[in-house]
Amino acid sequence: MKTKSLDVIVRDTLLDSGLPLHYYTRYLHHGLRCLDELSMDFDMGNVKTVVLSVTDYRRAILPADFVDVVAVSGKYGEKLLPLERVHNLNKLYNRDSEGNKIPYPAEQSVNYDAEFNYNLISGGATMNSRGELIGRFYGRQRNPLMTYDIDTVNSELVFSNTMDLIEVTLTYITTGVSRSTANVVTPYANDVISKYIVMMAAKAEKARLGEYQLAQQDYLNARRIFRARMNAMDYAEIIALIRNGINGALKN
Amino acid sequence: MTTKNVLSEQIQRIYARFIDKENLSDVIDTREINLIMNQSINKVLKLQVADSFKAGLVDVPKCNLLEYTCAVTADAGNNRSYITLPAIPLTLPMDMGIWSIAAATGAMTPYIPIPAQDVLVFQGANLSYLEGKIGYYLQGKRVYFTKNITLTANGTVTSVVVNLLVMDFSQIGDNDVLPISPEVESAIIDDVLQTISNGRVSQAELASKQQ
Numbered sequence: 001m002k003t004k005s006l007d008v009i010v011r012d013t014l015l016d017s018g019l020p021l022h023y024y025t026r027y028l029h030h031g032l033r034c035l036d037e038l039s040m041d042f043d044m045g046n047v048k049t050v051v052l053s054v055t056d057y058r059r060a061i062l063p064a065d066f067v068d069v070v071a072v073s074g075k076y077g078e079k080l081l082p083l084e085r086v087h088n089l090n091k092l093y094n095r096d097s098e099g100n101k102i103p104y105p106a107e108q109s110v111n112y113d114a115e116f117n118y119n120l121i122s123g124g125a126t127m128n129s130r131g132e133l134i135g136r137f138y139g140r141q142r143n144p145l146m147t148y149d150i151d152t153v154n155s156e157l158v159f160s161n162t163m164d165l166i167e168v169t170l171t172y173i174t175t176g177v178s179r180s181t182a183n184v185v186t187p188y189a190n191d192v193i194s195k196y197i198v199m200m201a202a203k204a205e206k207a208r209l210g211e212y213q214l215a216q217q218d219y220l221n222a223r224r225i226f227r228a229r230m231n232a233m234d235y236a237e238i239i240a241l242i243r244n245g246i247n248g249a250l251k252n
Numbered sequence: 253m254t255t256k257n258v259l260s261e262q263i264q265r266i267y268a269r270f271i272d273k274e275n276l277s278d279v280i281d282t283r284e285i286n287l288i289m290n291q292s293i294n295k296v297l298k299l300q301v302a303d304s305f306k307a308g309l310v311d312v313p314k315c316n317l318l319e320y321t322c323a324v325t326a327d328a329g330n331n332r333s334y335i336t337l338p339a340i341p342l343t344l345p346m347d348m349g350i351w352s353i354a355a356a357t358g359a360m361t362p363y364i365p366i367p368a369q370d371v372l373v374f375q376g377a378n379l380s381y382l383e384g385k386i387g388y389y390l391q392g393k394r395v396y397f398t399k400n401i402t403l404t405a406n407g408t409v410t411s412v413v414v415n416l417l418v419m420d421f422s423q424i425g426d427n428d429v430l431p432i433s434p435e436v437e438s439a440i441i442d443d444v445l446q447t448i449s450n451g452r453v454s455q456a457e458l459a460s461k462q463q
Contacts (some may be wrong), residue, residue: 006383020348021364022367025367182384
């Protein structure tokens with residue numbers, strides 16, 4: 001796959017600006033900052049996939065270079081089926097009497113007050129204290145079983161009690177900037193990084209009024225083109241989207 | 253094209269003819285003129301570079317660069333190496349007085365110059381990796397490399413070629429072509445004459461002062 005090194009982009013930009021090699025480190029710094037920022041929104045080769053083992057207390061340890069999750073999936077033949085993220089899983093560890101970490105018990109065994117329990121599950125004041133439906137139950141909320149959430153304090157994935165896989169496949173974003181090998185980017189990113197460098201150099205060198213704004217406009221335009229190129233959509237994809245959006249329905 | 257001898261003789265003639273009209277035989281020693289001329293060229297050089305910077309051109313006059321070969325010394329304790337500068341270059345923005353440093357066998361792949369003020373700041377930042385390249389920075393009379401370039405992994409470099417922007421008369425023979433731009437020759441002559449005529453008076457002026 002054709003790539004372009006950040007070193008070459010920086011040298012190109014120095015040539016564009018008519019500057020000697022003495023400005024290389026300043027320009028490289030701007031280029032690295034830009035790459036770091038772009039990698040948060042675009043796949044600059046920083047989206048990784050790993051298989052994680054699920055512990056007996058329903059957690060999996062996140063990789064050290066994890067920034068954010070793209071998908072947590074289970075293997076299904078040749079496909080990966082995504083788990084659903086929910087935000088109400090308890091992130092605190094559950095421990096037995098000897099202090100060992102254990103999974104939380106299943107929901108069914110929790111003996112809450114009926115009103116509290118039903119209303120919490122159904123998502124609104126739809127039951128009375130005897131568990132009788134009082135109306136206004138517009139649409140039942142589903143209760144997904146294969147769910148996960150992220151425990152940022154302990155850098156772990158937390159799974160629901162009903163998630164019974166022993167391995168999950170994690171697709172995640174890591175930082176886009178390497179500090180052990182020379183950075184390379186897609187040729188699409190060449191112009192946007194170059195324009196960012198010029199803009200930041202104009203700012204750092206306290207350019208005359210208007211020069212920074214012009215450089216900024218150049219950068220924003222280049223970023224728009226970059227975004228369009230990275231998210232190109234062809235006829236087949238549009239057709240597939242329409243077809244996927246059409247489902248059978250009950251006839252009245 | 254001019255040489256040290258041509259310039260100093262011209263200065264002597266002008267000095268003898270015009271500065272002290274009543275004492276034509278009074279000439280100044282060539283060694284003294286050379287010393288002042290060396291200082292004057294560096295001054296004019298700095299002004300010349302400053303003028304081009306002011307005009308928006310970030311560059312140095314290449315014909316003024318002097319090339320030296322320097323031995324590299326390892327500083328293994330700090331995982332770096334250094335050379336001792338044979339001459340102190342002009343002080344320019346981004347340390348451009350040191351125009352380039354390259355391994356003796358790698359003239360077209362020079363090391364990366366790092367402005368001295370940046371080198372301590374970027375430790376720990378992504379920039380410190382320098383995309384795997386080796387940089388250098390100035391500190392006093394020494395130039396330090398960011399890696400120990402004497403090691404096999406870094407090229408086993410024992411000497412480097414350094415291009416400095418400075419006038420160093422010790423490197424130039426009396427009749428060698430003087431590496432200065434022709435357009436600054438007259439400015440140098442004027443400046444040297446100005447310096448050596450400072451505080452000098454003619455015999456007539458001296459006599460009138462004594463009266």
